[in-house]
């Protein structure tokens with residue numbers, strides 16, 4: 001029994017935080033300071049600051065996460081916990097156009113599988129992958145809160161609703177131009 005206990009893998013794995021901390025321009029630092037000043041509790045600024053770091057670096061890379069931990073006076077693991085919870089935050093590089101297809105009940109019933117197949121066939125990738133030219137990433141995500149206009153997907157901050165295959169083609173054509 002005691003031997004079994006010593007072999008139990010810890011719940012929390014060590015995280016490689018590296019030595020590098022991201023640096024930003026004075027304009028970006030001013031924007032970050034403006035958000036920090038809005039919150040009496042510093043950690044409450046975590047989401048706005050994450051979006052800024054993601055915007056500047058393309059995704060939440062380890063130096064960006066280390067920067068957030070430093071500016072918010074939090075542990076690295078506090079940042080990763082939030083970064084890995086929300087589908088709009090990325091811990092890996094994504095394409096210029098990140099197509100997040102809702103796969104939850106209303107969208108699934110209203111045609112999400114056919115739309116996902118259509119997009120993936122057209123782009124030559126599977127969900128979770130990015131095209132070789134770095135333009136498109138396709139992800140399947142949980143409900144995006146637009147169930148009444150299912151099926152839908154999100155690209156960047158834009159919602160595209162009541163999708164049909166023809167409408168999907170129109171959208172992809174406009175992005176390919």
Ligand code: FES
Nearest residue numbers: 102107143146147
């Ligand atoms: S089920 Fe797709 S937006 Fe809610």
